[in-house]
Amino acid sequence: MKTNGTNFVRRLQMGKEDALEYIVDEYLPLVKGISYKILGPLSNEGLLEECINDIFLSIWNNAGKFKGDAIQFKSWVAAISKFKAIDYYRKAVKIKETGMDSLEFPVRHTVEDEIIQAENEKELMDLIHTLKPVDQKIVIMRFFLGMHSSEIAESLGLSKSAVDSRIFRARKKLSEKAEDFMLGGKLDERYL
Amino acid sequence: MRDIYELLNGIEVKTSAEDTLPVSEMEKKKVIKQLQHQIRTKKKRSYWKRMISAAIITFGLIGSLLVGLSFTSYAEDVPFLGNIFNFFSHDGHYVTYDEQAEKLDLVAESNGITLSIQDTVFDGRTLYITFMIETEKDLGETPWLNSLPRFTDTGMSGTERVTKIDEGKYIGVLETNHYAGHDFSEIEVEWIIDGISTEPNLEGTVFEGDWEFYFTVQATESRTIAVDNRWEIDGMTVTMDEIKITPMSFMIYYNHSVTEKLYNDWDFIFVEMNVEDDLGNVYPTLALGGYGDTDFDLNWMATYGKVDPDATQLILTPVIELSNSDTIGYDEDGNPIKASYRSVDSDADQEVIELEPITVEVK
Incomplete structure (x- = not known):
């Protein structure tokens, strides 16, 4: 059987290589577009290519975690692309910054920066899971996908001020939880 | 494990035509080639093979020893094909697998050797197949099928145990694992055998032929x-x-x-x-x-x-x-x-x- 528009998600989840070819064929314009929008200003062709490659590899390696149909798959691909590209951007900028005279221009770490750095920290993921589902979404959209409050508000059908106050509360809750969990040195001050 | 990829499910990221950039065929090919290289290199680095080759030696020894000891008492317990799992379960393997098994009864015949798949069980990670070989030819005590069922391109490894239960009749259990980073809920299996031999890796007497099976298996609940x-x-x-x-x-x-x-x-x-x-x-x-x-x-x-x-x-x-x-x-x-x-x-x-x-x- 061959991969086509109706079975590609299933075949990707089965680890079929031709499904990977199919999604590159289908989604490379989107993945490239999103990555370019974020990484373009850095004018680094190699970094852009690396990021695009990493996005597809992540999709392949994590296909089993996707739940939904072909339309939702597109959204998932877009979300991964955005999250990865932002991650690459932040890391690249950080390297540039440390290259400069960092004494005169101390790098200011925001909560968002630190959270994205901790993307692979299982503890953080588990902490996010302790939030209410809607707050989980808000945290992901804000911290991992760099979306503005107004965009998040529109997507979730909330008012902008509601989103802002939820972000504020979620951030507070996450730092409290991190202390509770006694994640000594892993998540407390360094990340939140 | 909870991670970002799970959390990104259900998050709506609006995309429009403006978000896409034109891509040439060359560019696509380049990305695909690089990805293939990466996923295949990953397979090569797998540690499993080394593990399994050691395991096969161990299993081979223990397996034949146990089968040898208990052969007579178990042979009578196999009047029909449904409980091949039970036959091999005396060392702790496959207990109650038969309850979860999906009956298949697929048959392929070539070069005077009939190979039939009886049951399959898939737990998301490992596929178990029980099969039977019937022939007039002398395949020795433990024939080798020299082929693994394939159900993904992520790389696979496996073990097989075959034993003679009667003149011209053999039963076996085969286990195959995949290397994907996640479990599968359903698999499409393709099992192509082109030679059955009396020794592993197509050594000894080799019976060439063409036995092919294609089927789908759902993973058990977990x-x-x-x-x-x-x-x-x-x-x-x-x-x-x-x-x-x-x-x-x-x-x-x-x-x-x-x-x-x-x-x-x-x-x-x-x-x-x-x-x-x-x-x-x-x-x-x-x-x-x-x-x-x-x-x-x-x-x-x-x-x-x-x-x-x-x-x-x-x-x-x-x-x-x-x-x-x-x-x-x-x-x-x-x-x-x-x-x-x-x-x-x-x-x-x-x-x-x-x-x-x-x-x-x-x-």
């Missing part, structure tokens, strides 16, 4: 318990991931990372997980495999039998085994020549470290 625990010793960290419980088995997923020094000091680094429950049952490891992106970080998956339905807790004790391979001789300068294996009663260096046990609620 539930997953996330377990967070970390052990650290000098040069090594062991991290627990999760336990997956199916109606007939359970699997423990964990990983280890080692420093370069420790890696270079030893030829083999294994981490096993000893399991007991709160009722005192001890669960032997039925299968153990590991794979990783690098040799320093390995993901392990260990398979055990069915959890006692009355048990409420499992007690897990990681056991690290550091060992060296056998010395099979000395070169002209008196330096030892190392084998690529370690025999069971080897006197080469070995160190076993038992870590602190942890208790996991399974109810």
